Amino acid sequence: xxxxxxxxxxxxxxxxxxxxxxxxxxxxxxxxxxxxxxxxxxxxxxxxxxxxxxxxxxxxxxxxxxxxxxxxxxxxxxxxxxxxxxxxxxxxxxxxxxxxxxxxxxxxxxxxxxxxxxxxxxxxxxxxxxxxxxxxxxxxxxxxxxxxxxxxxxxxxxxxxxxxxxxxxxxxxxxxxxxxxxxxxxxxxxxxxxxxxxxxxxxxxxxxxxxxxxxxxxxxxxxxxxxx
Amino acid sequence: xxxxxxxxxxxxxxxxxxxxxxxxxxxxxxxxxxxxxxxxxxxxxxxxxxxxxxxxxxxxxxxxxxxxxxxxxxxxxxxxxxxxxxxxxxxxxxxxxxxxxxxxxxxxxxxxxxxxxxxxxxxxxxxxxxxxxxxxxxxxxxxxxxxxxxxxxxxxxxxxxxxxxxxxxxxxxxxxxxxxxxxxxxxxxxxxxxxxxxxxxxxxxxxxxxxxxxxxxxxxxxxxxxxx
Amino acid sequence: xxxxxxxxxxxxxxxxxxxxxxxxxxxxxxxxxxxxxxxxxxxxxxxxxxxxxxxxxxxxxxxxxxxxxxxxxxxxxxxxxxxxxxxxxxxxxxxxxxxxxxxxxxxxxxxxxxxxxxxxxxxxxxxxxxxxxxxxxxxxxxxxxxxxxxxxxxxxxxxxxxxxxxxxxxxxxxxxxxxxxxxxxxxxxxxxxxxxxxxxxxxxx
Amino acid sequence: xxxxxxxxxxxxxxxxxxxxxxxxxxxxxxxxxxxxxxxxxxxxxxxxxxxxxxxxxxxxxxxxxxxxxxxxxxxxxxxxxxxxxxxxxxxxxxxxxxxxxxxxxxxxxxxxxxxxxxxxxxxxxxxxxxxxxxxxxxxxxxxxxxxxxxxxxxxxxxxxxxxxxxxxxxxxxxxxxxxxxxxxxxxxxxxxxxxxxxxxxxxxx
Numbered sequence: 001x002x003x004x005x006x007x008x009x010x011x012x013x014x015x016x017x018x019x020x021x022x023x024x025x026x027x028x029x030x031x032x033x034x035x036x037x038x039x040x041x042x043x044x045x046x047x048x049x050x051x052x053x054x055x056x057x058x059x060x061x062x063x064x065x066x067x068x069x070x071x072x073x074x075x076x077x078x079x080x081x082x083x084x085x086x087x088x089x090x091x092x093x094x095x096x097x098x099x100x101x102x103x104x105x106x107x108x109x110x111x112x113x114x115x116x117x118x119x120x121x122x123x124x125x126x127x128x129x130x131x132x133x134x135x136x137x138x139x140x141x142x143x144x145x146x147x148x149x150x151x152x153x154x155x156x157x158x159x160x161x162x163x164x165x166x167x168x169x170x171x172x173x174x175x176x177x178x179x180x181x182x183x184x185x186x187x188x189x190x191x192x193x194x195x196x197x198x199x200x201x202x203x204x205x206x207x208x209x210x211x212x213x214x215x216x217x218x219x220x221x222x223x224x225x226x227x228x
Numbered sequence: 229x230x231x232x233x234x235x236x237x238x239x240x241x242x243x244x245x246x247x248x249x250x251x252x253x254x255x256x257x258x259x260x261x262x263x264x265x266x267x268x269x270x271x272x273x274x275x276x277x278x279x280x281x282x283x284x285x286x287x288x289x290x291x292x293x294x295x296x297x298x299x300x301x302x303x304x305x306x307x308x309x310x311x312x313x314x315x316x317x318x319x320x321x322x323x324x325x326x327x328x329x330x331x332x333x334x335x336x337x338x339x340x341x342x343x344x345x346x347x348x349x350x351x352x353x354x355x356x357x358x359x360x361x362x363x364x365x366x367x368x369x370x371x372x373x374x375x376x377x378x379x380x381x382x383x384x385x386x387x388x389x390x391x392x393x394x395x396x397x398x399x400x401x402x403x404x405x406x407x408x409x410x411x412x413x414x415x416x417x418x419x420x421x422x423x424x425x426x427x428x429x430x431x432x433x434x435x436x437x438x439x440x441x442x443x444x445x446x447x448x449x450x451x452x453x454x455x456x
Numbered sequence: 457x458x459x460x461x462x463x464x465x466x467x468x469x470x471x472x473x474x475x476x477x478x479x480x481x482x483x484x485x486x487x488x489x490x491x492x493x494x495x496x497x498x499x500x501x502x503x504x505x506x507x508x509x510x511x512x513x514x515x516x517x518x519x520x521x522x523x524x525x526x527x528x529x530x531x532x533x534x535x536x537x538x539x540x541x542x543x544x545x546x547x548x549x550x551x552x553x554x555x556x557x558x559x560x561x562x563x564x565x566x567x568x569x570x571x572x573x574x575x576x577x578x579x580x581x582x583x584x585x586x587x588x589x590x591x592x593x594x595x596x597x598x599x600x601x602x603x604x605x606x607x608x609x610x611x612x613x614x615x616x617x618x619x620x621x622x623x624x625x626x627x628x629x630x631x632x633x634x635x636x637x638x639x640x641x642x643x644x645x646x647x648x649x650x651x652x653x654x655x656x657x658x659x660x661x
Numbered sequence: 662x663x664x665x666x667x668x669x670x671x672x673x674x675x676x677x678x679x680x681x682x683x684x685x686x687x688x689x690x691x692x693x694x695x696x697x698x699x700x701x702x703x704x705x706x707x708x709x710x711x712x713x714x715x716x717x718x719x720x721x722x723x724x725x726x727x728x729x730x731x732x733x734x735x736x737x738x739x740x741x742x743x744x745x746x747x748x749x750x751x752x753x754x755x756x757x758x759x760x761x762x763x764x765x766x767x768x769x770x771x772x773x774x775x776x777x778x779x780x781x782x783x784x785x786x787x788x789x790x791x792x793x794x795x796x797x798x799x800x801x802x803x804x805x806x807x808x809x810x811x812x813x814x815x816x817x818x819x820x821x822x823x824x825x826x827x828x829x830x831x832x833x834x835x836x837x838x839x840x841x842x843x844x845x846x847x848x849x850x851x852x853x854x855x856x857x858x859x860x861x862x863x864x865x866x
Binding site for chain 3 (some may be wrong): 398
């Protein structure tokens with residue numbers, strides 16, 4: 001998906017503003033959103049690639065003018081309605097109830113046996129590895145010259161525009177990993193060999209615009225690459 | 229400037245929504261903005277390229293979530309404050325006065341001698357031609373194969389990203405035209421030969437993504453092009 | 457004008473932010489001698505009353521009925537268009553591209569909103585919108601279909617992105633069955649959307 | 662937590678739109694048995710209390726003081742990091758990249774917000790922001806300078822864009838004059854920003 005989430009190289013967003021003594025969460029609602037999103041992913045309601053693609057689809061203006069956890073909230077609303085886990089009518093009604101009574105539907109304190117909490121504790125430790133064993137060997141080896149394909153699907157892809165249709169060199173191989181392009185849409189893992197590809201900064205950004213010496217490194221799946 | 233104004237090829241903006249019986253202006257304030265912007269350009273307060281670049285700089289989220297004449301208004305505020313024609317303090321004060329009294333500073337009816345109105349009538353007819361005579365001949369001819377340069381300046385440029393660093397063929401020559409890249413910044417016209425370049429749709433959008441048979445045509449200045 | 461048109465003399469409702477900003481700018485420019493009420497009226501009435509797609513329709517109808525004119529029009533757009541009295545701002549360098557059974561042309565400005573004002577007036581909102589600008593360069597066939605324009609699979613689509621001061625006007629195909637119509641009658645068939653290239657000109661029913 | 666932290670039991674002020682939306686979603690998921698108060702507490706406390714850049718700092722200090730460990734760390738990040746007890750979600754496939762006098766590494770995720778959670782915790786707002794994501798891939802030297810990191814002109818900058826599930830951790834250079842410090846003391850010098858690669862580790866004053 002060509003969209004504003006793919007923002008590498010854009011101008012005009014101004015200076016970076018680090019915050020001194022930044023808290024992990026700035027507001028309590030961010031905690032709710034973080035926990036909701038992670039808990040549902042851990043339970044397999046959606047996968048990480050589906051969720052990322054939902055973030056890409058919340059609307060370009062909203063993406064640019066809302067905070068990070070608002071992105072997550074908007075994406076969760078979108079994907080959970082699409083999957084029928086919740087429906088928009090009950091969500092709208094629930095929001096209205098809470099606007100009318102700010103104490104409505106407040107979360108009670110935790111207590112007692114909680115198998116979900118225990119499973120999540122273990123899930124954080126185990127993670128969700130993306131590596132998969134596949135029969136086919138890798139097409140490329142470290143040192144190989146490649147060129148990225150000109151892939152511009154409407155759906156999910158993890159080939160940033162700034163390195164699309166550009167030459168590079170393989171610097172790492174990682175075995176086969178779940179392919180986000182399919183995984184985001186039908187859950188099909190279609191594992192493909194993953195490579196870290198180095199791109200010369202001047203080739204990517206143009207001679208006039210590049211800091212130098214500098215190189216961009218991007219992790220790219222085999223279907224994104226052709227021999228140079 | 230890499231920015232959201234350069235939106236050729238982006239996904240996710242939804243269907244096109246033509247309006248039946250659309251008026252030239254939808255609201256009276258749009259007339260005020262249109263007339264203000266054109267009248268000041270005609271008087272040389274800023275040039276067209278400066279104004280276009282100001283539109284590009286109004287902020288990406290605002291660009292995407294506001295109407296067209298709000299873009300113009302925001303750009304006019306920006307460029308006129310930068311040039312010192314107005315200052316932000318007087319503008320803010322004036323806005324506050326009008327918010328407090330919606331009749332304040334209303335435009336009186338036209339009447340009497342109006343040399344500006346007469347000049348504008350003539351100016352609309354004459355236009356603002358961008359063609360310039362230059363001594364040097366064109367570097368390229370119709371039929372020449374070219375490749376667009378990888379130019380990504382922070383400033384103004386009229387090389388859309390979707391045809392950057394791509395091969396094409398010259399299909400028209402137009403003589404030399406004012407170069408927006410310099411004209412937008414210091415008023416320097418730096419006229420350069422202008423060409424219409426044809427790009428194969430499949431080369432630009434990828435084999436999988438392209439409608440076919442289709443070709444993209446873009447008007448590009450000589451500094452944007454190299455021999456293929 | 458729509459019913460959003462506000463009355464400068466009386467405001468029963470509070471003024472919106474954008475209305476206040478527009479008035480503030482316009483009034484400051486008047487105070488500084490850079491704008492007059494007559495200038496505003498002149499510019500607005502030019503594009504509300506005088507300059508619009510009827511101009512372009514006359515150009516097209518003339519080209520359909522006068523082969524010599526068509527030849528001049530395709531060779532030098534601004535000169536031929538000036539013969540009919542049209543030209544000027546945002547049309548200083550017009551190029552006319554001709555639709556044929558084999559080739560369909562469509563015009564866009566992906567970077568802003570360039571449009572041939574002297575022959576089409578000011579562009580409609582959809583032409584300036586993100587959906588049109590983002591999509592027509594990448595999927596012109598799908599966009600044309602949304603406008604009801606289904607092209608045969610072998611028709612070559614040419615998309616013209618007005619990135620410089622060249623302004624493109626599409627010369628649509630003259631529909632079959634219009635041989636008996638006068639130039640004026642033909643002009644009445646030619647729509648703005650056909651001259652942008654998102655539709656074809658239809659014969660009268 | 663900042664003073665924006667709201668109290669679930671009492672609301673003197675109306676609730677904001679985003680607060681209401683978050684509560685609505687969270688409470689609906691509880692009603693449907695997909696979320697529990699304990700699950701929320703578990704996830705929040707994991708990243709507020711347990712998992713943060715101190716983990717990464719321990720990894721770095723160990724690598725600085727144990728050459729064998731450093732070798733293992735650069736060869737197989739997840740295995741070596743697991744030796745110190747860290748690993749799991751968003752760190753399943755970690756790669757450690759080493760700064761040297763000739764090479765400076767810096768990490769970003771232009772497409773979203775990928776970050777090595779087990780060793781750095783959740784990313785700061787600036788890391789997820791449009792300015793950082795848009796700029797550091799194009800003008801890393803300028804971005805580093807904004808963070809106070811002035812590199813010699815011949816230092817090669819390597820920018821790592823986490824587009825897959827590989828998570829990059831920068832192994833900063835050990836500052837001169839720290840030979841007398843213990844592993845724990847060294848860990849106390851290592852900042853989050855140094856492990857992202859936007860700063861260097863400074864010797865104690």
